Amino acid sequence: MSLDVFFVPRSVAVIGASRTPGKVGYDLLANLINAGFSGDIFPINPGVDELLGRPCFPDMQAIGREVDLAVIVVPKEKVLPAVKQSIEAGAKGVVVITSGFREMGSEGFEIEKKMVDVCRRRAVRLLGPNCMGIINTDAALNTSFIGRYPEAGSISIFSQSGAVCAAMLDLCSSRHLGVAKMISIGNKADINEIDLLSWLAKDEKTKVIIGYLEDISAGDAFVKAAEEAASVKPVIILKAGTTATGRKAAASHTGVLAGADSAYGAAFKRSGVVRADSFEALFDYAAALALQPLPKGNRVLIITNAGGPGTIAADAVEKAGLQVAILENRTITFLREKLPRESSISNPIDVLGDAVPDRYAAAIEAAQQDPSVDAILVIMTPQTMTQPAETALAIASAIDGSKPVVASFMGGEDVLPGRKHLCAAGLPHYGSPERAVAALKAMHHYSLWKNRPPRQITHFRVNRRRVERIITRRMRTNRLMVGEVKGKDILSAYGFKIPHGAMAICQEEAVEIAERIGYPVALKIVSPNIIHKSDMGGIQLDLNNAEAIEDAYDLMMLKIRKRAPDARIDGIYVEQMIPRGLEVILGMNRDPQFGPMLMFGLGGIFVEVLKDVAFHLAPITEAEAVQMLMSTRSYAMLEGRRGQQGVDVNAIAVGLQRISQLTTDFPQIIELDINPFIVGDIGTEPIVADVHMNLTTLR
Amino acid sequence: MSLDVFFVPRSVAVIGASRTPGKVGYDLLANLINAGFSGDIFPINPGVDELLGRPCFPDMQAIGREVDLAVIVVPKEKVLPAVKQSIEAGAKGVVVITSGFREMGSEGFEIEKKMVDVCRRRAVRLLGPNCMGIINTDAALNTSFIGRYPEAGSISIFSQSGAVCAAMLDLCSSRHLGVAKMISIGNKADINEIDLLSWLAKDEKTKVIIGYLEDISAGDAFVKAAEEAASVKPVIILKAGTTATGRKAAASHTGVLAGADSAYGAAFKRSGVVRADSFEALFDYAAALALQPLPKGNRVLIITNAGGPGTIAADAVEKAGLQVAILENRTITFLREKLPRESSISNPIDVLGDAVPDRYAAAIEAAQQDPSVDAILVIMTPQTMTQPAETALAIASAIDGSKPVVASFMGGEDVLPGRKHLCAAGLPHYGSPERAVAALKAMHHYSLWKNRPPRQITHFRVNRRRVERIITRRMRTNRLMVGEVKGKDILSAYGFKIPHGAMAICQEEAVEIAERIGYPVALKIVSPNIIHKSDMGGIQLDLNNAEAIEDAYDLMMLKIRKRAPDARIDGIYVEQMIPRGLEVILGMNRDPQFGPMLMFGLGGIFVEVLKDVAFHLAPITEAEAVQMLMSTRSYAMLEGRRGQQGVDVNAIAVGLQRISQLTTDFPQIIELDINPFIVGDIGTEPIVADVHMNLTTLR
Structure with missing residues (x-):
């Protein structure tokens, strides 16, 4: 309803x-x-x-x-x-x-x-x-007991915390941000953030949605609703409980336990939600997104009346991953005519301390004409000749709405008259250049998401029936841990390259298999009770002939009997040796809220020590998979360094997409770990060296 | 004068x-x-x-x-x-x-x-x-042309940008932060930040110094003056031009080129300067440091009138690396009596939405008594029963000055009366819990620095005369690149362990040396024209007998003549093979501003791909050297992981201290690179595998 x-x-x-x-x-x-x-x-x-x-x-x-x-x-x-x-x-x-x-x-x-x-x-x-109730300024409806009734406007607010709701409303008022709807969702016994996102997405009066959440009612539905809403208007969310301490604090007052922050991060990213990393950022971003058009790129022009603040702003632009725009020659020529000789006409444009309002206007007009500028940041500091109010008015009337313009009039009371006029003219204002730049960054990222290419999930031809048979049999017999041998069977059915190999139950058979698949080979113990095979002495590598196999076989059995006397041994897996390559890890963890969350990381210390991993919700597109690889700090390792050739990055991306398909097809798989996935030069196919899966009977 | x-x-x-x-x-x-x-x-x-x-x-x-x-x-x-x-x-x-x-x-x-x-x-x-001139509120002196004359107070301001100066003054006024002195230093032709730090350090009216800088006039003197000032009062600096873009912007308007940001970072850290990472942070930190006592530790108690803001604050505390304090039992017992039954009495303490002012007072009193609490963050949101003004007054009168208390009354006009009373009572107020926590973090770090143990530089017994002879001879003959052989000589004189070895000028001599020092050995080409020896085929490892040496010798000469036909060959260095171990890099780069800057990083990809390095100005203490190692992301690699034994971390710290002594003793060394430095198990002495130095005739 x-x-x-x-x-x-x-x-x-x-x-x-x-x-x-x-x-x-x-x-x-x-x-x-x-x-x-x-x-x-x-x-x-x-x-x-x-x-x-x-x-x-x-x-x-x-x-x-x-x-x-x-x-x-x-x-x-x-x-x-x-x-x-x-x-x-x-x-x-x-x-x-x-x-x-x-x-x-x-x-x-x-x-x-x-x-x-x-x-x-x-x-x-x-x-x-x-909860605190509902406000709809369009219908002059206030069913809340909050003291403050907001001005009508284009921002809609929802919050899981009534107190945060009240603070948000109050802050909107003092920042002169008008409100369309306010909904305090309280315990979310029935109506939750998902219902509201869907409803607010269609609400004509709502231009931007901002929300405070501590948990999410249903992951899949949230991602769907948020993605639909974000496709029509910006959705900015402050998600609290991102740290263990915060989660404990949230649980103590709402009784809900939120999921892992990495899953929320992946869900927000997928669905285009702009994530506010602080309470103030909610409003900083909302003001820019509600009042200004989206930028077409990341090139920022800084206009200032002094060098120092321009430097601060340029630092902020670079740190935010945006670019300081390089002006076109005709813009420079135009500005040389309009501005005094001493003005610095590059970027930052310094209109000087004695700037009269029309210098700002000239700079803005020029910037709007210049195709190399995507966004404009106007800075003013209070100097003797400064006319904050007149400057604000001149800026406001120079703006043609073609590019986002944000302002920072630095200082306090001296620049207040200017801030008020900016406000009235719908120009977002920030207390510091850094915060203005953060808002531009949020706009740029939202714009990138909104203009992303259509999500095309590749559907690989796979042998789904085969996997279904394996999993059904496992579940019927309640053998939920899937080890290397069956795991490789499953992956092979989904198009992964698996080294040749077969199971042996005696020495003779092992040698026979080796002769068939070719030397050198590896022997690996197969036992439902042994997960860390190498720790138990359950792996022997680089065996080059029958004798070596026989010796290795004996040694392995000896060790295993000593170290894991109670383990049930199903046999020994004889496998082709895998050529050397870069070791990476592909994984999937089924998040209770958001479903299959794919994981990528470089093997060894990169995951273990540096925790350098990337997450993404399945299903994943090719572009998203590549993006995922690029988002790790260790990406340069994949690209090759110091003359070394890089590995086949696309092949890793294909691996991620295949896991995505497998774990979307089979919700019974709750955990999957390809570790290591051996990746070689460009054009070669990566090889699954080991894999481990866990199934669940639930669902 | x-x-x-x-x-x-x-x-x-x-x-x-x-x-x-x-x-x-x-x-x-x-x-x-x-x-x-x-x-x-x-x-x-x-x-x-x-x-x-x-x-x-x-x-x-x-x-x-x-x-x-x-x-x-x-x-x-x-x-x-x-x-x-x-x-x-x-x-x-x-x-x-x-x-x-x-x-x-x-x-x-x-x-x-x-x-x-x-x-x-x-x-x-x-x-x-x-420049804009000087203000001294104590003498009612205003030689500036800035429109605003500030209220008298305890914060002194200096700035390299006049416009930033004016904005700072204006912001101080609107934040009700009183000013002691204001100095616009302009082009710093004579008086610079160093003179001012020294003078303001002694000024009784100045409790906190805040500054805006784009460059520093003289590194050594700055560090000394800043350290002296920071020992008596907090010095907070916003250093602009931290990015390449920002430096370009700064250079375009001041004509000065600032040094590398990592050197500034190391200099600020050494001298106890609190670094503001944004314009607003300057005032956020100044307010807390000017108005509140320093915390004795990092355990923060959060008092709130609603769960949501408490969760936001708890997240912020954990992200800042501070701790959410765990209350003592008697505090909990005390609060159970004072607060309503529904109140959450852990941390955050939730005094509930209908909190009357005395609940806040009770919570603050309890927290002040509790030895497990180092700092207090008071949060209020505007709810129906909320009395912001009365609450602020109650909070103010409950405070006994024993621990820092900071506040965030979230919202806008509804909480304004409260903010004003907080201000009047000298309680720093922040627009969001996150910013309040950032201020507490700055206080904690300053407190740690201020209470640091006395800096004891270890003076190792070294053979300084020997190094002096080598360097003097090199400089006289203008051979300023010091390669492996002489470099190892120098390091050996400063107590580094060097593998046994000697220079050979023919095959027979090479064999002779090997027989003397013992197999296996390595051969390394010695040539002033070849720096990357292995790329040129100038390294042969693991030679076990005379024949192997002879073959390797021939092969090396063949390759070198082909790849670097013009290289002057001084001979072949015959060296003991070094046992395996973890490869780390110790380095020194002489910063033009701040002198010898020590560098540490793990070898290979850690430095090359991940740029995971730490810097510190020489001379360095043992504690600082250990701290330096711990500040790298890859520190866990040194400690050992997954059952592997760690390496001798202290031995690396000793290495850094020895380099510190060497490069402090010899300003002629402008660059030094021990790469790799091979570190073994605890108790073993690391070995210098290769070293490269550059000398300068300047100075």
Whole structure:
């Protein structure tokens, strides 16, 4: 069911309305009335006849007609009856403000579940409990008890924390950022961030969505909804609980345990969510994205009235991975005419300390004409001749909306008049050049995502039936750890190159196999009880003849019997020796929220010591797989260095895509580790040296 | 000569005072008069009798008595005569506001040098040119033309950019941070940041020094002055031009080229300078350091009135490398009594959305008593019952000054009354929990530096005479590249373990040497023209007998003659084979500003691909050397991993200290590279496998 009734109800009842100012039941009713809502408002309180000039009803039935939306603020033990009463009376939406449910333990959780059951049975949607309510400035609707009613505007806010919601609203006001909708989602018993993303994506008044989240209700659905929303408008999210400490703190007050931060990172990246890494960044990014067009590239022009701030800004641009734009010659010629002789006309453009407003205007006009400039950062410092207000007005009228322009008037009260005019003209302003540049970076990254090529998942021809048979048999017999031999069988069915080999159950057979596949060979122990084969003496390499095989076979058995006397030995795997190459690791871990998360890293110390790994949600495209490789610090190792030839990067990307297909096809695989995957020169096919998988019976 | 005359002159002349408002000569005089300076003020302008109610003089002589300080604002061609005139008239300090000197090219630079010459000959100090002047709130002295005169306070500001200076002053005002001194140092023709650090360190009114720099006048002196200043009060510096782009921008407007950022990083670290990584961070850190005591450790307690912001803060604490404090039991017991049952009493302490001010007070009192808490972060969000002003007052009166307390009242206008009271009570306030935590981190790091153990440089017994002989001979014969053989000689004299070996000039001699030092041996070509020996075929390893040596010798000569036909061959070095071990690189690069900068990194890809290196200025202490190793990402490699034994970390630290001593003793060495330095198990002595040095005749 649509959430429309929460945003544009024809009538609203407040169950638990109170006559005591300071109580939620009073403040909320007062807010609802004061916002100027044009629909009907019905206070409900059995002991009162009239409230704030409106007739008050003992219960929903007493109103005598259907009410679209019921807002419940009664004490927690009366909430469930109030929900039932609302539904009986025909409400299509219920907002439960009252707290004391899931967040207080299992007893509250049970009641919360009952609330949802009651609603679902009648197709009624529920917001909360433990929330602050909803605001829709377009309908002059305020069902919240937050003191501040925002100016109308284009930013919509949702938050899992009511307090953060209130702070966000307050900050929007003081930054003169208008609000379209505000939704405090509380415990998310029914309506969650996914519903809201879908609804806000379609809301015409919403230009930018900002959200605060501590966990996500359903990974797959979130990625889908966020991707759809981000395709039409920017979605900026502050995800708290990114560290172990933060997760503990979040769990202690919401009772939810968030997943790994790397999975969230991968999910946000996939779905185009702009991730705010601090509370202030939410608004820094929102202002730029709401007010300015997206940049077409990463080349930034800096206009300043002094060298120092220009230097600070240039540092920030480089550190952000953006580029300081190089002006075209005709722009320089144009500016030489317009600006004084002493002005520095490169980038940063220094319009000098005595800059009159029209110098800024000239520089902006020139920058807008110059195809080598993608974004403009205007800096002003308060100097004697500086006219902050007039400069802001001149800047505002010079802007033609073709490129994003952000400003930093550095200082305090002296530049305040300028900031106000920038605000009024819809120009995002930042307290420092560094923060302005961070906003440009967020815009650039969002723009890249939005203009990404269509996601084309390659579907490789594979032998799916074969894998299905292996997995089904394993699951039936509850052998959920898949070792090297069967693991290679599975990978081979999905197009991976596997060294020739076969299982032997005696020395003679081992020699026979070796003669067939050719020397040199390796022997590897096959046992469900031995995972770290080499630690147990279960691997012998580089055997060149029958005698060597026989010796190695004996030695291995001797060692294994000593080190793992209880291990069941299924046999010995005889395998071609693999040519040397670079060792990389391809892996998959099924995240409980987001599904198969692919992992890539260079082998050995790169993963173990440097933790230099990249993650991506499956399914993955070719471009994404290549991007994933490039995002590791050790990428230069793949490219080759000091004259050494690089390895076949595309072949690794293909490997990732094949794992992506395999683990998307088979949700039973919860873990997969190709370690090492041996990669050779360009044009060669990588080889799976070892693999390990885990299956699950769940799902 | 002391700078006192600039801060507490008895009289000030303004040469170039003007009657036209808006002109620097007018604004500056007006500022000087309006600030309330109690000394004499003499406007100088030949065409005017009276200015702003003061008699105006045609020139300095006409005043008829000595004037302490002359402030010069005449056009640039008249500056040099004005400086001369001032000195003649007995001025002890000269401030040149006028610009158009070094920053405009070589002609201006020449005049600037003349100004300084004239002054130095008479022991007169000069500030500027191209500066904004000086403010001393303690003496009500304002010789600047900046519009804003700050409130008196404990922060002193210096800046190489006048515009940044003005912005800093303005921002201090709007953040209610009082200012002690402000100095715009301009072109630093005479007085520079080093003079100011020394003077401000002794200034009683200055509690914190903040500075903006683009370059440093003299590395050694800077480190010394900054270290001395930082030992008594915090010094916070924003160093611009940290990126190539930023350096280019800085050079284009000041004409100075700053050194490598890694050298600045090492210099700041050594001297205890708190580095601000953004313009806003300067003030964020200054507020905390000026207003609050230093923390004794890194354990932070978070007090909040809602879970969400507590989670955001906990994330920030962990990301900053600080710890979320674990409360003692009696603190918890105490708080259980004082706070409502629903309050979360761990860390973050959640005093709940309806928190009355005394809950905050109780939590702060408890935290101050708890020895497991080193610093306190108080967070408030605007909720219905929230009383920001009253809460701020309650917090302020609960604070006993024993531990640092910082606050973040999240939001905008709703929490503004609270912020104001915090300000008034000297409690630093931040717009977001993340920024508050960043300030606590800066405090913690400064505190660690301030309480560092005394720097004890180990002096190893070395054969300095031997090295002196080698270097002197090399310099006399202008052979400035020191290769492996002599390099090892030098290192051996400084206590490094060198594999046994000797130079041979024929096959027979090579065999003879090998028999003496014992097999296996390596042969290495010795030629001043061949640096990358192995690329030229100039290295042969693992030779086990006379025949092998003879073959290798022939092969090497054959290859070298082909690949480097013109190379002069001094002979072949015969050396013991070095046992296997971990390869690390120890290096030294003499920074033009800061002198010998030591470098450490793991060999191979760690340096080449991952750029994982650490720097430190020589001389280095043992603790600093160990710290240096630990600061690399690859440190875990040294410690050992997955059951592997670690290498002798202390032996590497000793190596760094010996290089430190060598390169401090011999400034002629401008570059030194031990690559690789082979490190073995704990208790073994590392071995120098190869070394290369460069000498210089300069200095």
